[in-house]
Structures are given as structure tokens and as C-alpha cells.
Amino acid sequence: MSATRCAIVGIGQTHHKAKRSDVSIAGLVREAAARALADAELDWKDIDAVVIGKAPDMFEGVMMPELYLADALGAAGKPILRVHTAGSVGGSTAIVAAQTVISGVHRRVLTVAFEKQSESDAMWALSPRIPFQPQLTAGAGGYFAPLVRAYIHRAGAPAEVGMMVAVKDRVNALKNPYAHLRIKGIDLAMVRDSPMLWDPIRYLETCPSSDGACAMVLTDEDGAKASPRPPAWVHGLATRSEPVMFAGRNQVDPQAGRDCAREVYAQARIGDPRQDIDLAELYVPFSWFEPMWLENLGFAAAGQGWKLTESGATALGGSLPINPSGGVLSSNPIGASGMLRFAEAAMQVRDQAGEHQVDGARRALGHAYGGGSQFFAMWIVGRERP
Amino acid sequence: MDRDDGVLEAPYRLEYTYQRSTGPVIGRFLTGLRDGQLEGVRTAAGTVMVPPLEYDTQGAATGEAVKVGPAGTVTTWAWVTEPRREHPLTQPFAWALIKLDGADTAMLHAVDAGSIAAMRTGLRVTPRWRAARTGSIRDLECFIPADAASAAVADAAAAAPSVTLFPSPVRLDYTVTAGHHLSVYLRAMQDKRIVGGRCPSCTKVYLPPRGACPTCGVPAAETVDVADHGVVTTFCIIRIPFDAAPFPPPYVAVAVLLEGADLPIYHLVRGIEPEQARMGMRVKAVWVPDEQLGPTLASIKWFEPTGEPDADRAQIERHL
Ligand SMILES: [Zn+2]
Numbered sequence: 001m002s003a004t005r006c007a008i009v010g011i012g013q014t015h016h017k018a019k020r021s022d023v024s025i026a027g028l029v030r031e032a033a034a035r036a037l038a039d040a041e042l043d044w045k046d047i048d049a050v051v052i053g054k055a056p057d058m059f060e061g062v063m064m065p066e067l068y069l070a071d072a073l074g075a076a077g078k079p080i081l082r083v084h085t086a087g088s089v090g091g092s093t094a095i096v097a098a099q100t101v102i103s104g105v106h107r108r109v110l111t112v113a114f115e116k117q118s119e120s121d122a123m124w125a126l127s128p129r130i131p132f133q134p135q136l137t138a139g140a141g142g143y144f145a146p147l148v149r150a151y152i153h154r155a156g157a158p159a160e161v162g163m164m165v166a167v168k169d170r171v172n173a174l175k176n177p178y179a180h181l182r183i184k185g186i187d188l189a190m191v192r193d194s195p196m197l198w199d200p201i202r203y204l205e206t207c208p209s210s211d212g213a214c215a216m217v218l219t220d221e222d223g224a225k226a227s228p229r230p231p232a233w234v235h236g237l238a239t240r241s242e243p244v245m246f247a248g249r250n251q252v253d254p255q256a257g258r259d260c261a262r263e264v265y266a267q268a269r270i271g272d273p274r275q276d277i278d279l280a281e282l283y284v285p286f287s288w289f290e291p292m293w294l295e296n297l298g299f300a301a302a303g304q305g306w307k308l309t310e311s312g313a314t315a316l317g318g319s320l321p322i323n324p325s326g327g328v329l330s331s332n333p334i335g336a337s338g339m340l341r342f343a344e345a346a347m348q349v350r351d352q353a354g355e356h357q358v359d360g361a362r363r364a365l366g367h368a369y370g371g372g373s374q375f376f377a378m379w380i381v382g383r384e385r386p
Numbered sequence: 387m388d389r390d391d392g393v394l395e396a397p398y399r400l401e402y403t404y405q406r407s408t409g410p411v412i413g414r415f416l417t418g419l420r421d422g423q424l425e426g427v428r429t430a431a432g433t434v435m436v437p438p439l440e441y442d443t444q445g446a447a448t449g450e451a452v453k454v455g456p457a458g459t460v461t462t463w464a465w466v467t468e469p470r471r472e473h474p475l476t477q478p479f480a481w482a483l484i485k486l487d488g489a490d491t492a493m494l495h496a497v498d499a500g501s502i503a504a505m506r507t508g509l510r511v512t513p514r515w516r517a518a519r520t521g522s523i524r525d526l527e528c529f530i531p532a533d534a535a536s537a538a539v540a541d542a543a544a545a546a547p548s549v550t551l552f553p554s555p556v557r558l559d560y561t562v563t564a565g566h567h568l569s570v571y572l573r574a575m576q577d578k579r580i581v582g583g584r585c586p587s588c589t590k591v592y593l594p595p596r597g598a599c600p601t602c603g604v605p606a607a608e609t610v611d612v613a614d615h616g617v618v619t620t621f622c623i624i625r626i627p628f629d630a631a632p633f634p635p636p637y638v639a640v641a642v643l644l645e646g647a648d649l650p651i652y653h654l655v656r657g658i659e660p661e662q663a664r665m666g667m668r669v670k671a672v673w674v675p676d677e678q679l680g681p682t683l684a685s686i687k688w689f690e691p692t693g694e695p696d697a698d699r700a701q702i703e704r705h706l
Pocket of ligand 1: 586588600603
């Protein structure tokens, strides 16, 4: 075993939808995995190991996906690992898979993440009736809306900015054939007039519930040389976490996110992310998280992220496109949402993104977060071998 | 529930019925069960797998449906002396692996053999179907020794649609144990007192007390009283209706920094139009009537504005 560079040579995803009643969960993950293998022009037998991730168990009631899905993923007789970090799981699953390549343990690894939200109810899963307290939880929006309000208050941001992100990501989604939400004629008025769900978060400022899966084939330097299509190279990868509750915790701008970004930039030798990164796929389940993460990731100073969004810089065609795929706001199979960010970043530097391709994309950031903003996973991928 | 050591316990049930899409292969099998037919699937290697799966052990997609059984042979078994609530039979029975005629794999099901003495490996068995079938593995009530009379199978309605969905109920019964520090906090609620835990190192007061400081990693056994009033650090107005909602929306969910605590708690604010809620608003606990007080945060019904001037931003800035 010896250390090697890791490259992405196969990427596959499903057409994300509200309900894929035509397939089982096994059929859904198989679809994404088969597309990743086809992209890499590899067969199931070429894969050395499988690394799988999914949403928290209550979300869809599948407790042991590594057991249930081993056959569908051709994992018989091979190592199969399951990764579990709440909403960031798609990102950290890809990172665990990449690390088994970088360490020289495996040569070709299939990594897969999925969720079939139509079989369950995330609002139920996130609002348990816990003993010893009144019913205080109200889904993910109930948790994150107060943080969004705190951000708006702290940064003095105009209400329009959240709506701009909601429009921008849905406009991008119209260029992505895999995106779930395709809202023709989406504009600020449509977002403004949509119902308030968790005030200050409107319906059209939230992510949908999707059925979908994402898969990638990761390989070493020899595998990258043999790849029929240009590989995306991993320039840096990192995960960080922090406790969900401690005195003085900055939940709007979490330390773990800042630390994770610093680490991944150092590995990729990025001095100024605003200059050195061509685009980013960020985990933005509620529109206001775009400016929040722009600050947390060092693309803008604290309190200034919304100005970047407002200026149009984060639109496709802007100087720092954010979520050209349409992002989590357009497709949200939760367990796969993080991996989709990582995969879309890789598609961009492979010049594979079709209509939502960012011209000349050389380096891209894939980002995922999860839990109560306590898990972070990031990778930087590039067109050139680092 | 009270334990001798004063630690609180309470039952906690997680219960939900997932709605599974079957996919084409499992759907065909369940449709067959509803129609009183047993089917397997042919694998790429030519073997017949029962019950069918979409992919074989080599990772290849499986193919055509193959009729099997209805009779089969027990390949191994275990006797259940005391059936449980979820079991298919109320009388003692065997769990058995049954290789149906024409199949290359054995499937798990129940055998109603009457007595353990009647069970053996190699026993020939035949299905006993339920009269009312829905497209579930339970349509096959159990197997019975082949020499016993088998229930007749009614023909299915000709145009019944294929099974594509099945309900998957999950129920988990837990006993939640609050632990020593949380129990102290909850018991104080019964006396309309709010008790925090102070870290000896950083002096931060945690609410509820945790027994250890998450930043310093040291035991934090000291308890201190915290006021039942404080400042709203942030909030949201819940306008989305959902099953577990405590009130019909809209209502205001807040983070409140109680005087004397270093961490906000989450609760609700009433007694104000939702649109009037503000960051920095001063609020006070409204306790339930004395006879309803108990060891729970629900002893605080909600918070209400005190009417005092709002706190300035600096006071809440570090607690967002
Ligand atoms: Zn401390």
C-alpha cells in the first residue's frame, strides 16, 4: 500500500423526482451506480469496494442499507462500508471512499448515496415527541429558521436576497436535466407570494422532498490514466464536526465549517478562495444559507456574503457561480444531496455539466453540512493532476 | 416513572408506517401471493431464487418469473414455544427454511406442525393461504405438513391491478432514562424552579445541566438556580401545519436566554401577535396550574412578554 492521488472517473445520478414509485430503493441506487460505471466504462467486477451513505435511519426506515443493498451494488465478496453523518453524509461518504484510494487500500471504489423521501416523512422524523418536554421541534425549517433570522439581523441583509437565491437556483435547475424542481417562469414575485412556512422562510425558499441517488467511481493514478474520459482530480478533502450545543456556539457561522474550509484550502494550496475557485456547489437547503456559507467558507467577510449574492456574482455566468446544478433547493434526496454537490463539482471540472457548465471551470468546491450545522464535509476537485 | 435513585424514566414510542415501492420483481412476487401463486425468479446463472430479489449474489439483475411449489421441503427449522405478538401464529410453531419444488434457494416461513414432535428436516409441507389477501408475505399464513388438508385457493379477480406499493409498519418501544443531572433539572420544574449546571472551569451555566462541560470536558456537578425570565435571542413563526404541532399555526418558537444561563433554551411564546415577536424581547415563563406541575419542561406552558424595554443587540449577539 502506498499513498496516491485520487481521481473521479465515473459519475451517475438519477432523474430526481417527488416520487419514483416505479423502483425499489435497490432499483434506485442501482440506476445511479450503473450510470457511474457506464461513465467510467467499467463493470461491477472491476470495483474493489463499495462505500455507501444515506440519511438518518428514521428518515426512511432502512436501518442496514449495507446489508439490504449489497446485491444491488455488486458488493458480494467485497468490502462494503456505511458512513453516517446526517445531512452531510453524501459528502463524507465520498471522502471515506476517496481516502481508501489515497491510502492505497483500494484501487477502484464505488461510492453511492441515496434517499427515497416519498416512502417516508422527514417532518415526522425530525419532530419526535420526546419525553419530558412539550412539542417544540417543527422539522428542519423549525430548527434553521431562527438561525436564518439571526443572520439577517446580524448582517443587516435585505429580505430580497433570500428570494434572489431561490430564483437563481431554480433558473439553473432548468438547465439541469436531472433536477427535480423545474419551475417555469420562476421570479422574485413568485417567491415573495409563496406561503411563509417557518417565518422568515417561505415555501419557495426551501428545498423539495426528492427521491434520488448519486454514485461515483473513484480511482488511483493508474486508473485515471486508463479513464476513457478526463478525470476530476481530488485536490483536497476534509471533514469536521462540533457539538450541537455549547455556550457561545456560533450556529450562524460555525467554527467547524471554518476549520474544515481552512483545511481543504491548505491541502489544495488555495490562498484566496474567491480568486482560486471557479465555482462551488454548496449545501443550501434554505435560500439564506447561500450568503451564510459564503461567509463561513471565506468567499466573503463576515456580514458581507449577501452582497456577493445581491451583486449577481453567484449566478451562472457570474464571477463565482454557486450551485449551477440548481442545488439542494432544486433536488433534495437528503442522503444523496451532499454527494450530488461533490459530483456536480467534479462534473464541472470534467467539462461534463452540459447546459449548466461553467466556462473554463478548473477548480471547484463541493460542500455538505448536516445535523444542527454540526457536520461538515468538503472537497476541492480540479481539472489538472495536483 | 420513579427509580430508587431518583433518576426519571419514561416510555418513548417511535412508530411510523413507511410506504415502500416494490419495484417490478418484488411487485410481481407480491401480486402472485395475492393471487395465491408462488413465484421465484431466474438468475443469470440459471438458478431459481425464492423469494425473488432484483439482483443476485453476483450483482447481476435477475430475469423471468418462474412458478414454484406450492409444496416444498423443510431444510432446517427452529421451534417457537411462546409465539410473540408479531408472529404469524398464536400457537407454538416452527420457523423453517423451506425449499419449494422447483426452487434452488430456501425461503423462511412458519410451519404449523401442531407439535415439535411432528417437525423434522426433510418434512414435506404445503402452503395454507389466507382467505383475504392483500399482496403481502402474510397472505401466505404459514405452511402445513403436506399430508394435512390444504385450504383451497380462490381465484383472484381477473383485472386486479399489480402490487406496486406495500406498507411497512415500524414500532420501537424505548424506555428513556433522563440520567442524574437532567432528572434534577426536571424535578425542579415540578417546584417551578429552573436549575442549571455550572462548569467549574469556564463558569458557564448550562441549561439543562449536562453533568459535564462540552467545551472544557470536565465534570460539572454544581447546580445553580436560573431565573424564569430572560431575553429572546432569536425565533421563528411556525406557519406550516403538521401532525405533532402543539397549537394550530401560526405560533412563535423562540430561543430564550434565561437570566443566569449561558445557553438559550427552546420554547414557545404566546400572549402576543406572532408578527409582534422580536429578537431582544423580554419574556417570562407562564407555568401550568400547580396541580398540573410535573417533572417536565412542559410545566412551563409557554413564555409571555414582560412588557419591559427590549434588550440591546450586544446582549444577545454571542448567543445566536
Ligand atoms: Zn467549561
